[in-house]
Amino acid sequence: MNNAENPMADVATGGHVLVLDERITGQEQLIAGMLGKQISAGGAVIVLGASIEEPMLATLLNACHLAGREADLLVVNPAKPATSHTYNPVLHSSPASIASQVMNFIANQDDSGETSDGGTARLLEAIIACLQLGNIPYSFLDLGMFVMKPDAIAALGEFIGQAHPGSEALRAFDAALQPFRDAEGNISPSLLKAKYSGLAGSMCMLGTGRLGEIFNSYKPDLVLHDAIASSKVIYLAAPYIGRGAAASNLRRIVIANLADAVGRLAESDPAPKVPALALFTDAGGCNDPCVERLLAAESEGVLRVWISSPSLDDLGRESIDLREVCLSRARSLVFFRPNTEATAQLYLKFLNQDGAPGTGALVERMLALSSTQYVAVTDGSQVQWGDARAPQLETQRSAVVLPRPERFFHEPLTGADQFTQTVPV
Template identity: 85%
Template sequence: MNNENPMAEVATGGHVLVLDERSTGQEQLIAGMLGKQISAGGAVIVLGSSIEEPMLETLLDACHLAGREADLLVINPAKPATSHTYNPVLHSSPANIASQVMNFIANHDTNDIGSAGLLEAIIACLQLGNIPYSFLDLGMFVMKPDAIASLEGFIGEAFPASEELRALEAALLPFRDAEATICPSLLKAQYSGLAGSMCMLGTGRLGEIFNSYKPDLVLHEAIASGKVIYLAAPYIGRGAASSNLRRIVIANLADAVGRLADRELTPKVPALAVFTDAGGCNDPCVERLLAAESEQFLRVLISAPSLVDLGRESIDLREVCLSRARSLVFFRPNTEATAQLYLKFLSQDGGAGTGAMVERMLAFSATQYVAVTDGSHVQWGDARAAQPESKWAAADLPRPLRFFHEPLTGADQFTQTVPV
């Protein structure tokens, strides 16, 4: 047991918010938690905008020490050659996928149920028919009337009385012309730009990872089987749309936990999800991840420089983290004002010894911290831990075997796309 780093113990605690303006302490704290989690046989999901070499080395070393090298999956769009494949829209709920994908359309009206409704109906029909699909297919469907008509005919023959078919027929009504034919111009008016965004995610280097009908990483299966995952979901594009891919990943993770809960597949060791950048979880779906009832399946750690930075990212995200994280971990504050702010979470107003607590926090080394759990239990500790010297690096990652699809085995039979 690491008495100096009680937060690294995997058998206790729930969701955690870690604040460190220098990042040195939280890096060591997270490394200790990951090592304990992997040695205990639990699943790990590290999520960030890119692969950080020290974090990857931590995972590689911990997997090697635990004899779990085969459990490591790395999703790295920057280096497709050594990345596993991952299709975040394949197993999420149709409603989640549709709402998230529609965010790629500039000036999209979030109250426009009809536009998202057609996309949701298409996805529901694909899932009903057990037809795999990718980002690229979704972009093609909403721009190609023939593809939608072919899917409608297929589901009509295979599942003629299904709710999914009725939903598709109803969603298509606004897009039909006077002759009841699906009208290309009406589709284009609603979905202009979506095909381009989906093509960006489904071709080139990104396509090598995301355009798969049989991906290496299926999150609910990976969590259930205790995989160790490093998932880089980069910012794509500019402005508000730049984090859309990351929101899709959050929705996929939330749906994965929901699947485990529905099937009552409670792991012996709850999975540990680590967000290395608070911006990576700035989405309403994070509320589902941080729900108390999800802790038996997945514990979430969110790291940020400070509460101020977290608030700049999103006031709603800050409030969700503060209200739902069971443990708050504070490393050395830069100013007395910040220390006073932290003190509000550590003691009752007017409590004895508060001045001494502020002085102690301001005197912290870069790795010392104070943590409060369940609003009352205070722990003082040091994140320094005996870490093994790194023997493994990204260069040691093998090239994963690619699964190549037979043509016309999924949604490509309707959209004429080419899956990897």
């Protein structure tokens, strides 16, 4: 068994990785070692989960301390706004991406799907496009107010008409408003309410209370494309909101923002010496079509994605499509000790695809692995055996203590609040 430096922890090479561990122990140690090496190499890190896990946060804090990078750490934690950095996931993504993602809040509330038709999404997209064209910052709360307040929509149209007459955004805005005008040509409150009441309620929920303290910002601490470009270390909790399919809507918006950030960097900037590392700590957190964009081979020069899951069955329960995307696009598959011989036989299909002899010995070897030992296959053929036990860090912190970030307080009426009369943080 190879107990030397972890072969999976080479930060300069490699691509997307799927890690499977039914016991979790080895997976946690492998990830901790990988994060430590990524941070010591000066690379960017994005950890995305449903909540902040203290051991993971301690790993990031210790690694940043050892590398002298404490100032690079950004923690977005809606559960503890006082020690959280601010983050506005709808501020810098493309209008089409934002509109399609936030429209899920309507689609999940109406099984008929009638409220999520193209016309409904087009108005939201047109509003966002006008805000971005006018360089007007906005938040979840503003989006909820716009779709329910004809006066705010009209005022935005007038503003863009004066500042950018004849623009494509203004033409799209006028066209998208047509289904929401009454017989006299005025914007109809009843038509807006019939289409957007569910969305308005959801956006207001995300823009007020504890969530609002994090997301309702016109100048957030965390801007993903800037943070990746400047090699920040980010721990971002995107909690499940509500129940059922709607519970992961916030996560979808965050993933879309990350995918847009990577796309922007891939198109405009030279590839970083050390690609950023994105870690999804639970399978449910990456069950979104935008993950397929993140797992594209073209993104590996900017961002490598690690997805952790207890098993292929568990990944399939979240989404069959997600499992297939991970298996087809991950450069490396990492298997820790399987619980059963049947699982070992399943892993064998990926380790020995050509049907070579000795399969029984491979199964026995997998079943004999310790809780921290693993076998990995890269590019469908290169098999490595290793141990995830990481060397002890030079400095350990017994408790996680985060400072209270300085808040940026906005001058009133400096963004979309001039139309919506909201109060940004």
